[in-house]
Amino acid sequence: MFMEHLSNGIALGSIYALTAIGYTMVYGIIRLINFAHGDLYMVGAFLTLTAITILNLPIAAAMLFGMAGAALFGIAIAKFAYSPVFKAPRISLFLSAIGVAIFLENFAMLVWGPETQSFPEVMTNKIYNFAGFRMSTIQIIIIVVTIVLVSVLSYIVKYTKMGKAMRCVSQDMDTARLMGINTNRVVYFTFALGSALGATAGALVGMYYKAVFPMMGFxxxxxxxxxxxxxxxxxxxxxxIGGMLMGVSESLGAAYVSSGYRDAIAFVILIIVLLFKPTGILGKTMKEKV
Amino acid sequence: MTNLMTVLRNLIFYSVILFVAIQVLARFFDFASKKLIKVGGGKKKLLIAGVGVFALVLPLLLAGEPYILRTSVMVLLYIVLALSLNIVLGQAGQLSLGHSAFYALGAYTMAILTVSFGVNFWIALVAGGVVAGIFGFVLGIPTLRLKGDYLAIVTVGFGEILRLILINWGTFTRGPAGIPGIPSPSFFGMAVKGNTGYYYIILVMVIVTIIISKRLEDSRLGRGLAAVKDDEIAAESMGVNPANMKILAFVLGAVIAGFAGGFFASFVHYVNPDNFTYMESVTILTMVVLGGLGSIPGVIVGAVILAILPEALRDISTYRYAIYGILLAMMMIIRPQGMISLDSLKRRSAADENPRSIWNFKSFRRSNGR
Structure with a gap:
């Protein structure tokens, strides 16, 4: 049983990791907790579902459609809701992000309906056994897709010109601009990339749990x-790392502590981390200048 | 696809209306507050007395209109809630997105005490405030280490955990089914039956809340809160203890919201966890932001507008929260200071000179967060 919960936890953790990267990238660039990111994940799931059911695309193409669609959403949000308040205080930016999040949830409710929609069976689900480590096809797909996407992302960030620009902007936006980097383009690119990753995570969750609904991203x-x-x-x-830790601890916590409170585990971990090591495992300490 | 087109067309249409409405209202309130600020002491007292008399006789005028009277009670309830959030958000500058949790605590305390233990309404009302205040203190502790958006996430988490407890602790809260049959209060032996009685109870609560907010604003504590909001480090160096101030703000906001929750439970005679979702917190937040963070008349105006709006726009109620979302983002872009801003009421806030403050709306200087 323990191994099964562990493999569930790893699959779940991959999804959290994919979504968390979107948060981290946007935060690195503009110091904003993109509150709407979870809802882009939901939009990605719905777009993938629509591509399968209405456009009759195969699953891989449908996921690409979802990623592209969510990336466009991400750029549009950055353009219309965030960029007018980039230079405003952070509280305005954050409140604007909350507004966008509420808007997206209710937009999805209006377009696709408030009820839960079932995700069609896109592949035969078999259980594989690796020395007591039981994994289903879908769990393996989730983990493989995560590894591939994260490798692609690391390549982009480390070795391409745009990635270099992203790292510059995250260090100091004003200096990056002085050095001739088109910071707006970098910001939009970051939003597109993060949203596409989030959308993939959403589509994978849709496949995993076979359910898609407007509040699934919150x-x-x-x-x-x-x-x-x-x-x-x-x-x-x-x-x-954080995503994996979260997935595994949630899965084990739900199994051994209490399944009714599985969503509460995350917040308890957050409060503990923020109280004892607010910079996180790999975070750099930031000193506040007076 | 036709559905998508209709939704998009409607949303664009509502956004345009919203944009125009914000601009018009902003002009109107700018004009009105400029006029009112010149009004002298005597006339001001007369004005306040006029509003007070109007509020007192309103139930008599609405004797034949139970629906409007009920809506007025809800409007007053939201004024109390918005003012209680304003103490945390507007006066102390702590971004709290879990305000519906305190509201829920008050409501459930009222429901459990009156239904399961047969306690008197008034005692349960006070108990609700006390319970909410204790939890406000508990939530206030993490705020000592957290700022801005991190704090907001922790408060969202607090609200969600509380809702999960309400759903899962079936023996005590009756789970998702909620608690029905909460009795009406009695006042010196007279049972408060109709909406009129509730109207006067909530009116007293509104007046008390306004007095607390106003007195707080002008008091030593209120100045301390404002100092913490504008610049925590500077406040500390001037001898203000930010820890005490923040916890005080959370406790005060929570107690008032707890009272409002207790009233709500008794008013609708039924509570369940769905009444106290994250969306409820967002609604209260939108009221405060629309009216003007930290400005008491502004928050009242915001609460009145947003409490009446859903009733007036019943036909498009499915669009309600989508419109709230657009409204929040749009306010931040075109009028971040709200309808009646502090700046138009008194001198410029100290936050405007401090580039480090997250509340600095005037000097748009970016330091990239460091």
């Missing part, structure tokens, strides 16, 4: 954010 979004904080916000490997 609690996972908070948990993914908490994962990003545990790992050290702003750090991509930190988000991976």
């Amino acid at each position: 609690v996972p979004g908070l948990k993914a954010f908490i994962s990003a904080v545990i790992g050290g916000i702003g750090s991509i490997p930190g988000a991976m």
Whole structure:
């Protein structure tokens, strides 16, 4: 039983990790907790579902459609809701993000309906046994997709020109601009990338639990954010570690402590981390200048 | 697809209306507050007395209109809630998104004490305030280490955990089914039956809340809160203890919200966990932001507008929260200081000179967060 909960936890953790990377990247660039990120995950799931049921696309193409759609959503949000308040105090930016999150949830409710929609069976689900470590096809797919996407992302951040620009902007936006970097483009690119990753996570969750509904992004979004904080916000490997820790502890906690309070576990972890190591596992300490 | 087109068309249409409405209201309130600020002491007292008399005789005018009277009670209830959040958010500058948790605590204390233990309404009302205040103190402790958006996430978590407890602790809270049959209060032996009685109870609560907010604003504690909001480090160096101030703000806001919750439970005679979701916190937050953070008349105006709006727009109630979302983002872009801002009422706030403050709306300087 323990191994089964562990493999469930790892699959869940991969999803949190994918979502947490979006939070961490956006936070690294503009110091904003993108409250709407969890809802982009939901939008990604709905777009993938729509592509399968209405456009009759195969699952891989449908997921690409969901990613592209969510990336466009992400850019539109950054353009219309965030960029007018970039230079305003952070509280305005954050309240604007809360507004966008509420809007997206209710937008999805209006377009796709408030009820839970079932995700069609897209593949035969078999159980594999690796020396007591039981995993289903879908869990393996989730883990493989996560590894591939994170590798691609690390390549982009480390070795491409845009990635270099992203790292510059995250260190100091004003200086980056002085050095001739088009910071707006970097910001939009970051939002697009983060939203696409979030959308993939949403689509995978849709496949995993076979259910898609407008509020599905709210609690996972908070948990993914908490994962990003545990790992050290702003750090991509930190988000991976945090996501895995969150997934495993939630899965084990639900199994051995109480299943009714599985959503509460995340917040308890958050409060503990923030009280004892607010910078997270891989985070850098930031001193406040007076 | 046709559905998508209709939704998009409607949303664009509502956004345009919202944009125009914000602009018009902003002009109107700017004009009105400029006029009112010049009004002298005597006339001001007359004005306040006029509003008071109007509020007192309103139930008599609405004797034949139970629906409007009920709506007025809800409007007053939301004024209390918005003012209680304003103490935390507007006066002390702590971003709390879990305010519905305190509201829920008050309501459930009322429900459990009156239904299961047969306690008197008034005692249960006070108990609700006390319970909410204790939890406000508990939530206030993490705020000592957290700021801005981190704090907001912790408060969201607090609200969610409380809701989970209400759902899961079946033996005590009756779970998702909620607690029905909460009795009406009695006042010196007279049972408060109709909406009129409730109207006067909540009116007293509104007046008390306004007095507390106003007195707090002008008191030593209130100045301390404002100092912590503008610049915590500077406040500390001037001898203000930010820890005490923040906890005080949380406890005070929680107690008032707890009283409002107790009243609500008795008023609708039924509570269940769905009444106290995150969306309820967002509604209260939107009221405070729309009216003007930290400005008492502003918050009252915001609460009145947003409490009446859903009743007036019953036909498009499915769009309600989508419109709230657009409203929040739009307010931040075109009028972040709210309808009746502090700045238009008195001198510029000290936050405007401090580039480190998250409340600095005037000097748009970015330090990239460091």
